[in-house]
Amino acid sequence: MFSSSQFDAATAFSGGGFMPSQSQSSQFVNSTPSQDKQSRDTQGLLSATVKQISEASQSGDEKPNFTIDGVHVNNVKVVGMLFNKNVRSSDVRFELDDGTGRIECIRWVTESADAREMDAIDGDGTYVRVIGHLQNFQGKKQLNAFSVRPVTNFDEITCHFIECIHYHLQNSKLEGGAPAQPQMTNSSFSTPVRGASNGYQPASVNDVSVQYSTDGFKGFDKLVLNYLQQPSNIDREIGVHVNELSQHLKAPVEKIKDAIEFLEREGLVYSSIDDYHYKAVEGC
DSSP states (O other), X not given: OOOTTTOOHHHHTTTTTOOOOOOOOOOOOOOOHHHHHHHTSSOOEEEOOHHHHHTOEEOOSSOOOEEETXXXXXXXXXXXXXXXXXXOSSEEEEEEEOSSOEEEEEEEOOSHHXXXXXXXXXXXXXXXXXXXXXXXXXXXXXXXXXXXXXXXXXXXXHHHHHHHXXXXXXXXXXXXXXXXXXXXXXXXXXXXXXXXXXXXXXXXXXXXXXXXXXXXXXXXXXXXXXXXXXXXXXXXXXXXXXXXXXXXXXXXXXXXXXXXXXXXXXXXXXXXXXXXXXXXXXXX
């Protein structure tokens, strides 16, 4: 869809607060794979541009999460071109450029599935979707990725930036003064939090979201999530195949995929080695 010379987010987002930033290089924080695993145990997913991430404010020492347009977030999704891939035995480091700036990313290699995932990335100039934990080291933002997938349908790039614009405008409007309305997260629609003993409750709602039941989910979506959250499935490095979910829940594959799509938007699950294997975000 785009070549590196054609992709100009400065034009696409002029006047909307999405202007290109200068590429910055930084050192990676001296974190460990176990710390990276713990970092997933926070909040739902927020689609963002590198420009938004670079301007995100940090809540403080006691609350390490960041704020983008008034929304507290630790886990983000970014889409852009991969550059300067550096493969090591313990991790893979690279820069992601989405046309609004560059951010350094690290993908820990602790399982064979992690290595296979990164081997599938051809190299410089490949469009990728990165989901990971946002952190700050010496005043510079960087991303501890736990999912790096090549973009195969280039409509995903357009869709991602439309999401970023839509929720930037919504959240900025709410932040500016609409106290009676709940705060929006972006493509995750609502950020799940631990609720009563009957399950999860949404921390916020969205006017375009599906109709929720009282505990925040439609019943079948919760069944899919519960199965993916079983300890034995959390520990499986490749995740759970949609056919297994279909057999276990005695439901058509298409219904499983609809539930997965909803849970993915919620930031509760993510695809692992392909579009048929899924894992639950730990700690949600």
